[in-house]
Amino acid sequence: MSTAPPTGPEDIALADEPSAEADFEIAVHRDEARHEYLALESDVEVATVQYTEAEGRVVLLTTTVVPAFRGRGIGDELIGYVLDDLRDRGARITVLCPVVRAFVAMHDEYQEMLDPERPDF
Numbered sequence: 001m002s003t004a005p006p007t008g009p010e011d012i013a014l015a016d017e018p019s020a021e022a023d024f025e026i027a028v029h030r031d032e033a034r035h036e037y038l039a040l041e042s043d044v045e046v047a048t049v050q051y052t053e054a055e056g057r058v059v060l061l062t063t064t065v066v067p068a069f070r071g072r073g074i075g076d077e078l079i080g081y082v083l084d085d086l087r088d089r090g091a092r093i094t095v096l097c098p099v100v101r102a103f104v105a106m107h108d109e110y111q112e113m114l115d116p117e118r119p120d121f
Helices: 074-088 099-104 106-113
Strands: 027-031 036-041 044-054 058-065 093-095
Touching: 027 074, 027 093, 044 074, 044 106, 058 074, 058 099, 074 106, 093 099, 099 106
Parallel strands: 058 093
Antiparallel strands: 027 036, 036 044, 044 058
């Protein structure tokens, strides 16, 4: 699996774009027991970011959005929350998830969180 940053529009397109008709309220929280960040709409789990911890860093593994909720920007909202939370906690990160990798490539404010010593697992 490549850990190179996105190089073209096809990579950047992996990030979830909000639709104009988005009308919903999302609650996001970290579930340490499951090693997941969860996005909930009306107490229904609609998206997750799975992670693990290894050698003093957080490894972001995968992002999943329930198909019926895709295209509403939920993935971006969740990823932004995850990265903000990890930055507030002073975490270094390794990104294996291509969706998170595309998001970080589009948001320079998260670049300093990347662990240059461990770009892969």
